[in-house]
Amino acid sequence: MSVTGDPDPKLAEYAHPERLVTTSWLAEHLDDPNVVVAESDEDVLLYDTGHIPGAVKLDWHADLNDQVARDYVDPEGFAELMSRRGIGRDTTIVVYGDNFNWWAAYALWVCSLFGHPDVRLLDGGRQKWIDEGRPLTTEVPTPAPADYPVVPRDDRTIRAFKDDVLAHLGEGPLVDVRSPGEFSGELTHMPDYPQEGTLRAGHIPTAKNVPWRRAANDDGSFRSLAELQAIYRDELGITDRDRVIAYCRIGERSSHTWFVLTHLLGVPGVRNYDGSWCEWGNAVRVPIERPGHPVRPPGGVGA
Amino acid sequence: MIPAPLAEIVEDFAASPREMRLQMLLGYAQGLPDLPDRYADQDALERVQECQTPFFLAVEIDDDRRVSLFFDAPPEAPTTRGYAGILAEGLDGATVDEVLATPPDFFTGMGLAELISPLRLRGMSAILAHIKRRVVELTAG
Secondary structure, rough: OOOOOOHHHHOOOOOOOOHEOHHHHHHHHOOOOOOOEEEOOOOOOHHHHHHHHOOOOOOOHHEEEOOOOOEEHHHHHHHHHHOOOOOOOOEEEEEHHHHHHHHHHHHHHHHHHHOOEEEEEEEEEEHHHOOOOOOOOOOOOOOOOOOOOOOOOOOOOEEEEHHHHHHHHOOOEEOOOOOOOHHHHOOOOOEOHHHHOOOOEOOOOOEEOOOOHHHHHOOEOOHHHHHHHHHHHHHHOOOOOOOEEEEEOOHHHHHHHHHHHHHHHOOOOOEEEOOOOHHHOOOOOOEEEEEEEOOOOOOOOOO | OOOHHHHHHHHHHHHHOOHHHHHHHHHHHHHOOOOOOOOOOHHHHOOOOOOOOOOOEEEEOOOEEHHHHHHEEOOOOOOOOOOHHHHHHOOOOOOOOOOOHHOOOOOHHHHHOOOOOOHHHHHHHHHHHHHHHHHHHOOOO
């Protein structure tokens, strides 16, 4: 049976209100057998220090990533993961996490690669739930395995690869959601912390910089529709005819922006380039833009 | 050379099943000692800039050239607290030379890489490097 949406008036403004729930809606649906709550955090220990009662853990590194290739789990791996978490194809998944739902949005995006029909984000994430004094537990649920079909992973519709981005240059908007320092190329290497291993600094030519965090209020919830429109539609000039690609460093922050553009603003055809700067800044002979350095076409013969 | 108490922690992790290792790290996070009163004012502590979460560290060296370490990190950053807890237990009381000789990749054998992404795991080397830098500064001249 499908689970009804959250009728909250703030959510109702968004293009796809069925993709979000409020903390109060979730509090009333914790015992709903058709709902599975999943926590996905940047800090891998946070779930174990206390989580929403009944919530399972979805770890981006250990669960969602392939452990050998730089890729996501394959269809068999995804089906097995979902099954172990007690999630069926008809289950409503509500994802939440730390750091403004950074990783929660990433987990939701990965579930969307497999076309999971009903996956929602908790508006405000872990922070808002805790700030409102709502309960946490350290009890880890042991769900009965569910039947989850092996479904193909669609890598075309919402995912972009390096070659897609190269072909996209000059054809449509590119949104770089990293911090201004990363975008301008000032940040290349901090002492003892080579930043996630990129050899070159700067950004992909034609990209505009809108740090992902601008879409969130201080309490972790998303900004209102009007505020989001002011940022992405007015300031950035994105229209529904554009085919936007968003990227960051490893694709998790840009999942957050992908969610905002796709589900809150209703922009069709937005893709997340999960290779992001970690791939681009290491790739040979791709163009890079940095203030004061004109973008050059590839040198050499046989380009 | 990894100082003996730290080497023991590395071995404990290595010998434990995968599911246990995160629980052990959580144990170190929860067991991180509170700061002594003299560091109650956190301005007295140094902020480790490399860490994404606020993290504070103070180093003291006594007349026998033994190192004492003091850490603080918020409860919402349990992994960082866990790293600090491991280094607090593994290096506190070691000599200056022992601390400086600790290999930057001492944690490779702990089996954490399959649980924590390499990018985040690097936080451990960042903290160790910072400790070493403070030790060098304090013993210079």
